[in-house]
Amino acid sequence: MEHRLNRILPLAALAAIPLLLILPHIFSECHALAAEAAKFAPAPVLSSGDYPKAGGVNPRLFVWMAAQMHLWFAAFVLAVPIFVLLLEVVGVIKKDSRYDKVAYEFLRVSLTAYSITAITGGVLLLGLVVFYPDLMKYLSAIFGSTMLFYALFFFVESAALYVYYYGWKAMPSGGLKWAHIGVGLLLNASGTTLMFIANAWVTFMMTPAGVDIAGVFDGNVWHAVRNHLWGPMNLHRFIANIAYGGSIVAAYAAYRFLGVKDRAEKAHYDWMGYTANLVAIGALLPLPFAGYWLTAEIYAYSQQMGITLMGGLFAWLFIIQAVIIGALFLAANYYLWCGLGRGVNGERYYKYVKYIAFVIAAAFLVWFTPHTLVLTPEEAAALGGQYHPLLGPLGLMPAKNTAVNIMLLFTFLSFLLYRRAHRTPTVKWASKGNAVEAALFTAAIVNIVWLGVYYGYFTNSVYKVASSVPQVATTLFVIVACLVMEYFMHRKAEISELRWGVVPDRSQYALFLIAVSFTWLMGLMGFVRSAIRQHWHVYSVMRDNSPDAFTPTIAYAAKVVSIGTIIFMAMIAFIFWLSHMGQVKGAGDE
Amino acid sequence: MGMRLLTLFALLFCFSNDVFAQTEIDKGKAIYSRLCAFCHGIEGAGDGPAAAYLNPPPRDFTLGLYKWKSTKFDEYAPSDDDLARMISGMRSHDSIPGWDGMNATSMPGWSDLLGKEEVSHVAAYLKSLAGYDNAPKSAIDLSGKVKADSASVERGKTLFKDRCAECHGVSGRGDATKKLKDDWGARTWPRDLTEGWTFRAGSAPEDIYARITIGIPGTQMPSFADPASKKMMTDAQRWDVANYAVSLNESEKKPSANPVLKAMKLDGKLPDGPADAKWDKAAISGFYLFPQIFVSSKSYTPSVVSVSVKALYNDGEAAFLIEWDDPTNSMPWDQKALEIADGDLFPDSVAVQFPSGQLKPGDRPYFGMGGPKPVTIWQWKGPESIEEGQRARIIDAKGVKNINQRLADGLLTANGIYDNGRWRVVIKGPLKGSDKDPVFEEGGFTPVAFALWDGSNGDTGGRHLMTGWQWMTFEKQGEGPSYLWPVAAGVIVFCGEMLWLFSARKKD
């Protein structure tokens, strides 16, 4: 009996996923039938008096902060189970108990975070209902049915989480282990579905669908859910969550690494930090493409919204983004350079680091050189105007595309060196292989720079953008080609054991930087996503006539995001501390 | 064979001088028609397409008369060096910034485009236009220079009053009593000697001595070395006058590269007139003016180069002391003003312009009387008749075509004194009076602009001189900045050091 159950459970969990995807369809059909009788009201036209005031609380700030907290925690609790599940599966396949141990450690952490997510979600809901009652009334008239689903999946997720966590020790091996993995799958599926549902509400506010021009709902909730931005937003948030979860896990490992004395434990946390960071950076790379899709859909829905985002008001926000992503790259590279010491042959690569660093830093500087320079009157007078003959060209897109591609290539080079730090190829054509790789790199750099300079500055404007595609193609080609070559070159290489734990403490700070930067960046990009609606609750359908309808400046948003980040980090630290206490106590009990 | 070659060489030798000269002139002419003809005309008669819009007008080369030469007064032609200097640029130590040619005229310096040789080719062509080929080489003798001590300046002052004040005014501000024209019929103004940076050919004692000694050919500025003149001075006397002229220069009035007008805070009442001693402490800022050449009635022949401004403020008001040198007071009952005026005589006037109300960062109204975003203008106008007296008015403008005059009674006062070629006008008005008035915050910056009408130069209505937006700051009261933060920073750093030190000790 038990045996059979073990087989059925994972299958059931798997079957649940398509069901989850079909359900809204079925439901909306029924709903539409029911709606034919019911008439929906148009979006209310509000005046500033319609917004309740509550003491000295700034409604907008309150909702903003609550939403941001909820999003950060949600991202964390959605990402960690994905991680945990992956680690568990890998552990089972590789038969390596290290993975299992880490996975379990994390699940415990996310348990507390899970409840905090629920609490912040409740606070957010409270804030919205109290301060924006008319908006909530309007939205819930449309999305009422999905909210039922939300509750349902919330229940499923909670149940799955508890079973998953408390069943960990009880289902240690064999079929039971697979059943346990099935529960993990259910946990992830329901969590992700929860996010998809919530995304629909948010994206509806940006690109409303299923309503007419006056905001009258057509009764089919599926139309409202499947609005323009729903798909891209789901993808973007899903990938970002993985990257984010990875960075937080890495930061946690880094913290533990600094704390433990025992060699074995140090090695364990070093390995954990490295693995988590690799996942984080790996997930970061496709993120821009998801971002492009999102932006393209915004443009497709409303040119005005797109221009506000990229060209107008928020152009400087993308300079900030460039600075932060540049800092992320520098930190990731630094982590790899420090890690060279883990391999026995690492030292021979130290001498290349400064050149790589120089190129990456130079590319970074080009990347954030703004198109419009901030000049003092003296400088403007000396230049005879705002145009700078040396820096001016660096402010344009071709220069930035070139810089980013070069930066990617050299980061990849750091990674190659890191991989080679504990490998010595034995194949005969090793030196030739190296030469080919070097040639590939050189050719790629020449090609990228040539494309950027030629198409960017010496041909006509129409081609300016055209150079970016072949540039990216060049970079991707080199990465793939080198990885393939490396695989064959090192297939039978002498691989020495990596000396996990043998890294400077400083390298761990790079992981903190990545986690903090991710958090801050998420807050900032979340702000711009929401702010491009400008003075609309539901874009073009329901106007925001509250006294807070203005679009805040970047400086104001940055301050809010910073305060939010600090609060969030403090809470995360508290959670880790809590779980750590529990662990120590648990260890004592045993 | 050998014989024939020799003859050829001999022939070549004979003609070569002439032949080379001819090609030089041709080369010079080619350069001239490419670069110079736009102002000086194809034929060199000073009648290029731009000529009508320039004051001083471009030189007419057919006469061969040059103002800024270094040869003796009785020598008609300039030296080759003079020509080269005039073409390639006459930068002096004190010229207007950015000017590489003949100072305060539209003649640029060509040394960045033309090499020495090319300059000499152009010079050769110019000489051919006037019909003389060999220029004199003798320059005036500068060896008798007299040291500029107080005695020399004092002697110079006496001589100046006697010999020069008739045109240059007793204060040397060029407040002439005569209407002057040069030999080409163009209007000329005696130089304002207090503004050394506007001198065409330098303001060093040597430069001034040269002008006194040689005169400025073609104008009423005579040579004071000419024994035939009643006003002839000895070499030493001319140096004394030059020394005195140098001492007249008020270099603090020269606009700096990026002038900021600093308004000083006063506790009590702001002064109503320019004579008040409260002005003495306020810092002076100079601003270059450009003529209005943007819309409708344009002005191409400005008569004032810059204004000097001081500002004071208290909690509710701001006062500006605006000074500029003007040869006449432009008062229509004043005989001298009437005589000197170019055409109709209008009253002089000056105005200060602010953005109206609170300003968002980087958000300014159009500098030329506003646009969709409004400006407030405070204007002072000189008297049109004896009875009427001076006037003050507030203008709310949203562009040149959308102007509203506001009743200024009691809000704005303005008061000017004209004295020896200089206007000193005080304009005092409300800050934060209504939402139309300028708003300031202590320690903050606000844009400000000035406009000036010289009535005797035909300025009236849209025809005037102006500045673009300049920065003005309302300085905080109380001398010096706060020392709290610097001290706090020092203490924090010191504590950090101590902490470090003790933690290091502890480790040991």
Next chain:
Amino acid sequence: MRLLKFVLTCLFFYLLLKAPGLFLGKPVPSSLIAMYMFFIVITVLLVMTITDDGAEKLFAPIRSLVEDPSKKLIRNVVFVVVPIVCGYAVYDSGEKKAPPTELRAVHPAPPAIVKAYGKTFDLASIGNPFRKAEKEDPAAFKAFVKEGSEVYFKNCFFCHGDKLDGKGHYAHALELRPLPFTGTDTIAQLQESYLFWRILKGGPGLPREGGPSISAMPAWENELTEDEIWKVILFLYDYTGNTPRSWS
């Protein structure tokens, strides 16, 4: 020694950034230098600390200053001087009162169409109607350029200069200096239709980022005819030896 190397490396890059200002008169904006240096210093620091050994050597002089009893005197001096310097830096930064810096795009994006002379001009497709004479009828072309030169010297040269170098005799008084046409970074980068728009609409016609409130360029549509504008554009390119950018 390693510390010295660190300082020298940073100094080297600092001088590199300063060089355009010192030698070419084209200063890199101080705000940008500050940012560049921030990241350069960090990068150099990162490179020099990838190994424990390297980091140890780098910081050894500072550590010994604090910990080595034999360096008591230097330590005391440094410990007194550093807070004073910091205090002064704060004092100095509080003292500096510069007007707010403002942003201005040099070649802001032109609109798609402009209206003037009762017509609508599509900036993407219009070209200089006199340009084709350059190849077909050089003599006529020369005449057009000459007419353009007269327009220039009657209207433009007061600000943009005899030499088209942006140093006209009123230029010194203008807050935004008139643009030079010489060199390869102004009109050589632009199409003729762009110049047409700029001349037609002037400073007031600039978009927000172009500083419409401070540009002294008049809107010439009220003063010049369409043909005059096209001819003066011919002259600008002809005199400076530049060629206009084209789309095809």
Next chain:
Amino acid sequence: MNNFLKVALFSLFIIGVYTVYSVMIIPPITPEEPPKEEAAAMPVTVDELVALGEQVYNGKGACALCHSPVAGRAPLLEKAAAVAEARLREKGYNGKATDAEEYLYESLVAPSAFVVPGFGASGTNDTISPMPGVKDPAIGLSETEIKAVIAYLQQIAGVEVTVKLDGGNAIQEASGR
């Protein structure tokens, strides 16, 4: 604890750097205030009507955002008023207009009545226009403004401006907003 302090300080430093950069280094740009609904001066003459139309076309209506050669998202409208009459007889026309002015009005408020070939919403085979109706709240033009835009379109196409403003109606509407 010592480690915790170090990490916390490090994180605060990073956040501080980002904040200082965003607040103090990059130039402050203040976004536009939310638009206030202002009753514009009522046009009386044809010229005023055309001027208002141009203003709406480039401003509030945001028409030029798409109807421009650069954007290339929508047909150019220089000749729209001139070809309006002919549009009524085109095969794809499915509106109710009977003359050129009505056609223009219809294409503003119900853009899908006729879709210029090649400019339909993707995948609709030119049957549905991607353009929002101008009465749509996102644009929200009043009757007067729509008429002004039609007058403007007629003027740039060089045809006679046929739009008549019903004075009473327009004034009533202006005070209603």
